[in-house]
Amino acid sequence: MAKRYSNATYRLIRRLKAAGLYAAVALVLVYILFPYYWAIVTSTKSAQAIYGFSLLPSLDFSNYAQLFTNRVFMGALVNSIAVAFASTLIALVIGVLAAYGFGRLHFSAGRYLLIAVLMISVLPQVAVLSGMFEVIGWLRLYNSSGALVVSYLILTLPFTTWILTSFIRDLPVELEEAALIDGCSRLRILTHVLLPLMWPAIASTGLLAFILSWNEFLFALTFILTDENRTVPVAIGLLTGSSRYEVPYGLVMAASVTVTLPLLVLVLIFQRKIVAGLTTGAVKG
């Protein structure tokens, strides 16, 4: 037998390995979460305290007060919510319909169309910028939230379609077969048989699409010119003082925290579904 050390030594090795493992995990958590924590800390410091380095939040909410009385920022919040909501809603409705077509109904062109949809999702946004200018102008949506709702579809639609298609494929076929024998129309099957089962998937896909729209920067920067129509990412991106050295970091951090906290809470609640959605799409791809 090849036993080399005593039982006690092996016990020790086992415990050291476990300790090392969890120390490493702790390290990873610090690396990932500390910057966000630091943003929260910074946002609660007064303008003077920022230049100190204490690691604890000092519970001075003046930055937030300033933020919530800033009309541009509050307006940006409203704009972002409205745009993301609208774009997500449209993407979900159309995505579910398309997902049923791709996922359940078998037609020869389906596979190629799905690949085409995937290819659209990897298109660089600049490639459609010029043409998009034309479309937006033609629809007279320039410098309005409508421009964003329309242009964001290029991001959200392929995404929702792809993920919902994989989800629909995983649903048991027997349910539909039973409904078909009963004489249901396809649309009715979708709305009455499949949708009730898909609510969790639709909710988490919707959340992901919402996050995609919320975080979008290029189109929001390019198609919106005036402050009252801006969305949050651009508002934060352009938040500067009069010179490089006068950036109101406290305010910027407060804005960052405000903008992300609700997102984070939602993400943490739905994290299992979100991870499933993200990885299903990739693994099956």
Next chain:
Amino acid sequence: MTPTDHAQRLQTRTAWLFVAPLLVILFAVAIWPLARTIFFAFTDAYLDDPANYGFVGFSNFVTVWEDTIFWRAVSNTLIFTVVSVAIETVLGLAIALLLHRAFFGRGLVRAAILVPWAMPMVVSTRIWDWMLNDQFGLINRILIDLGIIAKGIAWTADPTLLLGVVIFIDVWVTTPFMVLLILAGLQLIPEDLYEAAEISGVPPWKCFWSITLPLVAPAIGVAMLFRTLDALRMFDLSYVLAANNTNTMTMSIYARDQLISFQDLGVGSAASTWVFLIIGFIAILLVGLLRLDRSQH
């Protein structure tokens, strides 16, 4: 159950109906604008008066080709892509292996790991911008306290460091995404393979090299593909950090710049088309490589 011809035709027609809204909208917001962009690339139109244009053949494309700044942007983008995807893959694999082994807290870490991904890139950039501030940034403070440097480094002002900073921030934001994808691949490997190897006395490094790596390679491949295509399109990070600074300018920033700053619809579209072609070419290359790899197995 093989449907009859009639049933199949009915199903096909219904399928088209369901898919039609998607196709119409995608055509309107993606295919058409793309086609128009390519169209405008051959014109001398300007953004303030797009209806007035004449055809100039390939001269816009040549203008972009001859612009050193364009090539600077391309090289920035390629360097950024290669380095950050490489780091993210290795780091992502390492962290995924860690999480795979650790039983407790795995759910917590998986949730925590979504934090950087859920935030707008803008926010992440500004947070790190603040942490890397030369006078008041935490990073410099820690380095000074550890005695590694004497004075704060102006990370975001020094042109030689800028691209490195961009890569660093992108790694922080995107590694978690790689971790999730690779972890999903790791979880597909049956646990008893490792038990069998353990009992046979196979050392851990060989388990990793000969069992884990070959079996998780497909997941890594897919993750790398998506990340690469994303990295080639990067815009937000560089723009928020340094706007039009040529040290960090990416292809997308360059193209947009031509369009917006110079209002040049023709040249801007040509630049956009070049970007599209470059990314398309690389995409086809990578997919081909992946397919080749898969067919070997």
Next chain:
Amino acid sequence: MASVTLKNVSKHFGIYDVIQNVDLDIADGEFMVFVGPSGCGKSTLLRLIAGLVPVSSGDVLIGGEKVTDVPASKRGISFVFQSYALYPHMNVSRNISFALETARIGKAEIAKRVDAIAKMLKIGHLLERRPRQLSGGQRQRVAIGRALVADPEVFLFDEPLSNLDADLRTEMRFEIAKLHANIKTTVIYVTHDQTEAMTLADRIVVLNHGRIEQTGTPRELYDRPSSRFVASFLGSPKMNFAPVSMAGGRLAGPGGFSYAPVLAAAAAPSEIGLRPEALALSRASAGGAIEGIFERMEDLGHEYLCYVRVGDGLIWTIRGNDTPPDFLPGSTVHILWRPQSLYLFDKEGARLDHGSMKSAAEGAA
């Protein structure tokens, strides 16, 4: 010396006690079978011996040496998994020799060993194939081959035949028995199938909820089960049971069962057991026979099974291999039995000795 000893081994996962105070001695070269219903802890016990799972308390000894904390790779054991655990991306040859790649043995030597094993298990023609191209039985052999090449001192099998078809199971049972005769290593074999246990084992350990119910040879367990659990677990069709009450030294049970056993002083039987093959059916009543209603007869060709309703809701099985009887369903029949075949159990399930059962030499009639 590759005996295996367990000293007061316990294992709990959180608040669940999966294994409780198990003491066991397995001799060198013995074929020991762990058997029991699902969830009884037999696989866990095997993994504790293998070192895949650490014990919560107690000690594991292999070859007389304490290996309680020693990692699995250093215990000198081999393990055959229920799902075979073959490396899907390697061919059969590499699957078998994989562990040797880091063992500093030359390629020629490795090839020689693989060929020897392949010949013994008759898989030489499959060496270049991948696991997904193999049938269940072939994969099983490859898994055994991989375990063999390590030249272990103890061979562990975790329900190796559960995933195979019935015919294949019989064939592989024979192969495994032959293998043991060949290599003479200590084997610990886990199964939920009592046929495998009865046919392969030198000795059987019956487990129930993490505790050992009884240890012994198949014959010992079959003829002299220590508890109702063991009595009902071994034997197919199962033993027939009926509740009885004791009054004035006489047992009374359903169907007019009446018997006065010779018992030890404090013994209080509450249940009787009779194996199906120890019973016979007759139309006429005979002294002490149990009366019942004939329900159904199943003719299996080489034997027949009769089902008789005794008392409320109790269905007894009678097995025979002479001419199948032709009773009408619903007619009254009488079940004949002999005292030597009678088992008595108290209300905790422990078996009670009685006069006619004391001699260990007399088996079931």
